Amino acid sequence: MAKKQTSAGIDIGGTNTVFGLVDSEGKILEEGNISTRHFSDITGFVYALYSGINEKYKRIQSDFELIGFGIGAPMGNINKGTIENAADLPWKGVIPLAELFHTHTDLPVVVTNDANAAAVGEMIYGGAKGMKNFVVITLGTGMGSGFVVDGKLVYGHDGFAGEIGHTSIKPGESGRVCGCGKKGCTETYVSATGLKRTLLKVMADSIEPSRLRKLSFDEIDARIIHDAALEGDHIAAEAFEYTGKMLGFRLADIVAHTNPEAIFLFGGLALAKDLIFEPAKRYMEENLLSIYRGKVKLLPSELNTRNAAVLGASSLVWSLKGKEN
């Protein structure tokens, strides 16, 4: 019997790197992880990662044939197979990641950022199957996005399309300071961190009691605000309302660029369901040009969240295969 195929999905994060061997249906056959921080030297990291994957592969090699490596990484450049000046990773400058992988393997290696990987994952395994024009917005510590136009991921001329988190909510005004060095970037409002920052503003302006007043900025996270809002905490609810409002504004502008069929929300903040979806949808519709109103679906990502990044990364290899056919 012919072997089935498997794709290796790798999600490189600042702390840990998670990987999995995935079949064409999006089922994770094997998984593992290594510490990212542990490796100040990129060559050692790639060797350890490749070896770790290979070890897992041996367990399924009798039934599956590995066809390639898909890698999601901060500042991953799909045009060049590089990671470029990623602030959160131990390796500085331009890292030729695909090239380093190719010292170990001749299989295809695709590198992109996690939001682009999530977009391809949604198209291959998730809710965007059969869709030609859609956008995936990732809402984690920061805010990212992947655009699909006419069935293909938009890379851009320099390989860095879709940096929605760094569009401006308040251009030229005294917006919130962003880690990128600019002010007023959308992700300073719309992300887990943005939600926290908004919570503090709401708390400062209001005299409503809230159990969150007992917690420090560092102790609070999106999950705690979420739980408080569900328990009827007005300050937490207002922070979500404002976050959804800013997201809705941004979504309306995104629609005016590429007129997608659907926008998927992916990542931690998207798990807050109606707390984020309801205001986001309301403000999006309110700010859409009339020709778009009532037409654009706002949907939760259908990728399993724990493994979503690995699934997204692995899907890059299948999309490559689609290209060749």
Next chain:
Amino acid sequence: MAKKQTSAGIDIGGTNTVFGLVDSEGKILEEGNISTRHFSDITGFVYALYSGINEKYKRIQSDFELIGFGIGAPMGNINKGTIENAADLPWKGVIPLAELFHTHTDLPVVVTNDANAAAVGEMIYGGAKGMKNFVVITLGTGMGSGFVVDGKLVYGHDGFAGEIGHTSIKPGESGRVCGCGKKGCTETYVSATGLKRTLLKVMADSIEPSRLRKLSFDEIDARIIHDAALEGDHIAAEAFEYTGKMLGFRLADIVAHTNPEAIFLFGGLALAKDLIFEPAKRYMEENLLSIYRGKVKLLPSELNTRNAAVLGASSLVWSLKGKEN
């Protein structure tokens, strides 16, 4: 000898409809126009337009073969070949323009809005030859845009991608009222009309003398402001500076969506050259995420301006041909 090919380009405006027969190099062989306003009935309009083009075609028929009709029209939907609820045209609702043309001809008929036509024109005849990822911004009475990704015009799911004029400069604030019914749309700041509105604000805030103080709002146009600025009028110069600033903000956001190689400015306001390009470039660079800085070209359209709309429309047919090859 084999005949050369010609494409009919048609630009439908609220007042007049201009057409031309164009060769594959972008040379206009024959041209003509009919009144748009004159025809309250779309069937009569299409008949008159088709007949007018056919008459011109007879003059060159011995040397050229007509291969199709490209039409730029407000609210032109490329997916459906329709004009949908265009406020400035005499015909209400959804007009099946391509279908009506096909009662007269079996040749391909492509309908899209003028900004999309301009983008394809730039790619076929103009400064975007050989570029795969670029954006054309049209700055006339309003503000439009056409996005090209991976060598193809972005249509969007509903055929209405690229309505940049209706993204928000000031979301949720008391921005300027837009003809679309929203507030704070970019085109209320960045367009010939936006420039005029800004001029009035500057004039109101300042006590500087200006010969423009002798003119009414209705008497002022972009050309007059342009001439005044060149003559050293501070108020006119400040109006351009502010317009360029708002444009620069918008351009930075556009780059964060599709990461183009270049952005072309097309239409009346773009003729103001440095008055608009200099501040637009400066504020764009200031607001770009660092990975994009210094990489995106801001260029004037290379389409001949008097015939640019006709050229753009005619190019739609050549791009169709490219698709078939």
